[in-house]
Amino acid sequence: MTVRVASCGCGQLSAVCTGEPFRISVCHCLDCKKRSGSAFAAQARWNDADVEMRGEFREWSRLSDSGKRGTFRFCGKCGATVAYAIEAMPGVTAIPIGAFAEPGFPPPEYSVYEGRKHDWLAIVGENIEHYD
Numbered sequence: 001m002t003v004r005v006a007s008c009g010c011g012q013l014s015a016v017c018t019g020e021p022f023r024i025s026v027c028h029c030l031d032c033k034k035r036s037g038s039a040f041a042a043q044a045r046w047n048d049a050d051v052e053m054r055g056e057f058r059e060w061s062r063l064s065d066s067g068k069r070g071t072f073r074f075c076g077k078c079g080a081t082v083a084y085a086i087e088a089m090p091g092v093t094a095i096p097i098g099a100f101a102e103p104g105f106p107p108p109e110y111s112v113y114e115g116r117k118h119d120w121l122a123i124v125g126e127n128i129e130h131y132d
Helices: 030-036
Strands: 003-007 014-018 023-027 041-047 051-054 057-063 069-075 081-086 092-096 110-112
Touching: 003 081, 014 041, 014 081, 014 092, 030 041, 051 081
Parallel strands: 023 110
Antiparallel strands: 003 014, 014 051, 023 041, 041 092, 057 069, 069 081, 081 092
16 A cells, blocks of 8 residues: 655654555645745645644635635744645545655646646646546
């Protein structure tokens, strides 16, 4: 069984993920750009039962463009988001791929909100589904 560990910058907070994620995607929505501080966000999703949070975290929630609530779990020391949940997908934990610091992490299968993608950016690879 595959076990991956995502962590914050200071190492105080981690998420231990058991098994393979059921969805890996990149998102170009404005909320994800703000959350990640980048031109897009990349995340992997597991069922809640397959993710164990270790360490202390704080939570912050906001309404997304779709009107659904997102709740973000981040380290109170360094501020890095290690996990989040979205109301539209109950029972699911999303982990930012960068928190794994694993260059061999599997590629995304989906690229969503591409209507908001930067013109200079291309998400390429085999079998990636693209959605506006």
